[in-house]
Amino acid sequence: xSLRKFMEEALSExxxxxxxxxxIVISSxxxxxxxxxQHPFPMLSTNNQSQExxxxxxxVLEDGQLRNLCEFEALKLSxxxxxxxKVLVEKHLISPNLADESRNGAVFLSDNEAVSIMVNEExxxxxxxxxxxxxxxxxxxxxxxIDDVFESRLNYAFDEQRGYMTSCPTxxxxxxxxxxxxxxxxxxLTQQINRILSAITQVGLAVRGIxxxxxxxxxxxxxxxxxxxxxxxxxxxxxxxxxxxxxxIEHERAARERLMQESKTRIADRVYRSFGILSYAMVxxxxxxxxxxxxxxxxxxxxxxxxxxxxxxNELMVMTQPGFLQQYAGAKLTPDERDIRRAEMIRQRMEPAxxxxx
Amino acid sequence: MLCQECNKRxxxxxxxxIVNGEKxxxxxCETCARDKGEMIxxxxxxxxxxxxxSGLLEFDPPSGNPLSQxxxxxxCESCGLTYAQFSKLGRFGCSDCYNFFKERLDPMFRRxxxxxxxxxxxxxxxxxxIQHKREVEELKRELHRRIEEENFEEAASxxxxxxxxxxxxxxx
Numbered sequence: 001x002s003l004r005k006f007m008e009e010a011l012s013e014x015x016x017x018x019x020x021x022x023x024i025v026i027s028s029x030x031x032x033x034x035x036x037x038q039h040p041f042p043m044l045s046t047n048n049q050s051q052e053x054x055x056x057x058x059x060v061l062e063d064g065q066l067r068n069l070c071e072f073e074a075l076k077l078s079x080x081x082x083x084x085x086k087v088l089v090e091k092h093l094i095s096p097n098l099a100d101e102s103r104n105g106a107v108f109l110s111d112n113e114a115v116s117i118m119v120n121e122e123x124x125x126x127x128x129x130x131x132x133x134x135x136x137x138x139x140x141x142x143x144x145x146i147d148d149v150f151e152s153r154l155n156y157a158f159d160e161q162r163g164y165m166t167s168c169p170t171x172x173x174x175x176x177x178x179x180x181x182x183x184x185x186x187x188x189l190t191q192q193i194n195r196i197l198s199a200i201t202q203v204g205l206a207v208r209g210i211x212x213x214x215x216x217x218x219x220x221x222x223x224x225x226x227x228x229x230x231x232x233x234x235x236x237x238x239x240x241x242x243x244x245x246x247x248x249i250e251h252e253r254a255a256r257e258r259l260m261q262e263s264k265t266r267i268a269d270r271v272y273r274s275f276g277i278l279s280y281a282m283v284x285x286x287x288x289x290x291x292x293x294x295x296x297x298x299x300x301x302x303x304x305x306x307x308x309x310x311x312x313x314n315e316l317m318v319m320t321q322p323g324f325l326q327q328y329a330g331a332k333l334t335p336d337e338r339d340i341r342r343a344e345m346i347r348q349r350m351e352p353a354x355x356x357x358x
Numbered sequence: 359m360l361c362q363e364c365n366k367r368x369x370x371x372x373x374x375x376i377v378n379g380e381k382x383x384x385x386x387c388e389t390c391a392r393d394k395g396e397m398i399x400x401x402x403x404x405x406x407x408x409x410x411x412s413g414l415l416e417f418d419p420p421s422g423n424p425l426s427q428x429x430x431x432x433x434c435e436s437c438g439l440t441y442a443q444f445s446k447l448g449r450f451g452c453s454d455c456y457n458f459f460k461e462r463l464d465p466m467f468r469r470x471x472x473x474x475x476x477x478x479x480x481x482x483x484x485x486x487x488i489q490h491k492r493e494v495e496e497l498k499r500e501l502h503r504r505i506e507e508e509n510f511e512e513a514a515s516x517x518x519x520x521x522x523x524x525x526x527x528x529x530x
Contacts, residue, residue, distance in 0.1 A: 040437045040452040122449070144479070151481045157453030160488050163476025165453040169463075170470055172456075174478035204472075231473025 010324070012091050012113035012130070015314045019133015023301050024249050026181040026221065026314055027132055029092075030139040032147055033166045033175035034125040035157040041167040042103065042120045050104035050120045056154055057119045061108055065149045069142070070110035072117075077105040083332075086323030092130060094118055115146065122167045123175075125150060132314075134245060136178055136238050144234075163230065173230030178238050180245050183313065185220040185298045186255035187248075189267075196251060197222070204228045205244060219290030219317055224248075260302060271299030275308075279350045284343040289320050293346075308350060316346060361387035382469070434458040490523050497523070 014027040035041060039053055054076075061072055077085065077098065085099040088107070093116040098105045108117040118126040127146050129139040150156075157165040164175040171177070187193045197207045208223045224245065226237045259267050274295035277284075284292075297313035299305035318324065320342045326333050329341055361369040362385050369385035432441040439451035441459055450456065456463065467474045480488060497520050504513040 035453055037453060038436075041450060043447070043449055044437050044439065044451040147479075148482060151483055156481050156484055158481050158484050159453075159456060159476075161475055162456055163478060164481075165450070165456050167449045169448070169450070169466060172467070173471065173473075173476045176478070228471045228473070230467055230471035231475060231477055233478040237478075 010087075010091075010319065010327075011315065012093070014114070014130045014132045015091075015318060016132060016311055019131060019135050021249055022133040023310070024183055024252050025134040025245070026183055027092075027130055028134055028136045028139050029128060029130045029177075029179045029181075030136065030143040031177040031179075032125075032127040032143050033123040033164065033171045033177075034127065034147065034150065035165060035167070036124050037155040037157045039124065042122060042124065043167055045103060045120070047103060050102075053124050054104045054106055054119050057106070057108075057117075057125065057150075060150050060153045063149075063153060065152070066146065069145055069149070070112075070115050072108045072110055072115075074106060074108050077102055077107070083323055083327055087327050090318055090321040090323050092318075093128075095121060095126075097121055115142065117146070123171070134180065134242075134249075136180060136242055136245075140176075140178065140234060140238055170227075171229050174232070174234050174237065176229055176234050176237060177225055178241050179223050179225035180241065181221060181223045182245070182248060182252075183219075183221055183294065183297060184248070184252050185294050186259055187252050188220050189259065190255045192251065192255060193222075196248060200224060200244060200248075203240070203244060205241065218287060219294040219313070221290075221294070221317070256298075256302060267298075267302065268304050271295045271302070271304055275299060275305055275350075278346050280347070281343045283339045284346065285339050286320060286322075286342065289342055289346060290317060293317060312349060316349060320345060359385050361385065361390050363387070363390035432459065432462070487527055490527050494520055494523050494527070 019025070019028075036053060036056060039045070040049055042050060042053075045053070058074060060066065061074055066072060077094075080088075085094070088094045089096050089099050091113070093109060093113060094107050095118065098107065098118050098121045102120050104120050106119040108115075108119070110116070114130055116128050116130070118128070127143050127150070129143045129146075131139045159165055163173040166172050166175050184193060187196060200207055204227050206225050206227045208225070209218060209221070224241065226241055228237070232240075274292040278289075278292050278296060293313050293316050296305060296308065297310065300308060300310045300312070319328075322333075322338055325338050325341045325345065328345065329337075333341060359369045361367050364387065367387035367389060369387050371384075371386050371388065433439070434451060434455040435458060436454035437451035439455055441462060444450060444455065444459065450459075464474045497516055501513055501516045501520065504510075504516060
């Protein structure tokens with residue numbers, strides 16, 4: 001299969017990268033945690049109990065009301081290969097926890113992959129909407145409508161005082177996790193990032209790397225999300241995150257301008273070097289690839305590089321992950337083989353003809 | 359800085375949690391982290407939020423105090439999870455745990471969220487009853503005012519509205 005065709009089929013809507021402020025905001029995500037009354041949470045469920053939860057979720061899916069919002073496909077984790085699961089994790093459509101540890105775990109995926117509903121993860125239902133660019137409000141509205149459909153058919157575990165009851169006390173109340181993924185190369189280069197990130201944690205928000213809890217920030221990508229779920233309404237949580245993100249965007253834009261005014265040659269040198277390496281390297285590890293891709297993306301945003309389309313970062317950050325590379329190769333690969341395949345995939349994507357086609 | 363657990367070795371793992379400006383810090387050495395079955399961050403199964411939470415949940419008074427006994431025996435009658443297990447796992451077993459552990463949850467929620475009461479979305483169907491109940495209370499107060507004002511015409515229509523809502527609540 002040609003790379004272009006493989007990529008087109010593999011890309012989720014959010015990786016195509018069209019949305020407000022998409023020069024800096026890669027994606028916006030809403031996740032709602034919901035549970036069904038009188039069923040133990042998945043952590044304590046027996047096989048039969050988790051099967052019942054899955055059956056209930058499936059009846060909602062078959063009911064048709066959800067189809068008014070999106071077309072869904074139901075996938076059972078037990079019927080998937082390790083590689084297929086890995087690719088879904090890398091695309092942020094399921095969590096590693098659902099892939100590896102769930103009992104009767106399943107995911108309902110919308111056809112454009114903007115919505116994924118996990119069943120029997122830490123909570124019975126985890127409704128997730130993922131949009132390109134800064135569209136937290138849009139993602140919340142869709143998630144809330146999907147939530148309403150499930151609620152019309154299932155008896156939710158809801159308490160007047162505590163709100164939506166969740167397995168982990170950090171999610172109780174609204175059960176919402178709103179997060180935004182940002183590309184902040186200029187703030188990193190100008191060494192302002194730590195000051196800004198520590199300010200963020202002081203307003204009740206958390207910062208993580210691209211693959212969630214405990215992951216390192218690679219490729220200058222940072223994920224910012226709300227920590228507090230109890231005592232604030234969804235609107236307040238989203239508004240708070242939105243305002244903070246808007247400020248970070250302004251800082252990043254100002255830092256980029258300053259870089260262009262004060263050290264244009266140095267920045268140009270940096271991005272062209274990375275462009276050269278990605279265009280010609282034969283072997284590249286994922287960490288270097290992420291840093292070089294971030295440089296090239298910055299070069300595109302600054303108007304220094306015109307041969308490549310801007311969504312190269314969004315696409316290749318995901319597609320050069322181990323699961324994807326192996327799926328493209330159609331075989332299991334050793335880490336050394338992956339570094340070779342990774343370089344090959346990036347070289348192909350960097351060819352000007354590719355950009356012209358897209 | 360010395361490890362909080364053993365007070366012998368140098369603490370190399372530092373965790374800071376800040377909620378609404380309230381700061382909680384953990385300092386621990388790698389040996390103690392490993393002894394507790396917790397891995398070093400960056401490796402799979404890294405020191406997770408649940409491990410941190412269990413730190414927040416263990417605020418049992420020193421032994422000898424009658425309360426510390428009961429923490430071992432408080433149990434959710436629906437799923438069987440004890441409060442001690444909950445403290446260790448950092449997760450509830452079912453939605454009824456919220457009820458059985460009720461007395462103990464406020465301090466924890468305050469630490470995590472700075473708050474104890476939900477103020478967001480209310481589900482349409484199950485939550486609709488909550489809204490109806492609130493409306494009935496409001497209408498009853500209004501009804502008393504109208505009766506005192508001897509405005510019987512409006513009082514009658516309020517009474518009908520209350521009956522209608524109460525029928526809905528009863529039907530649930």
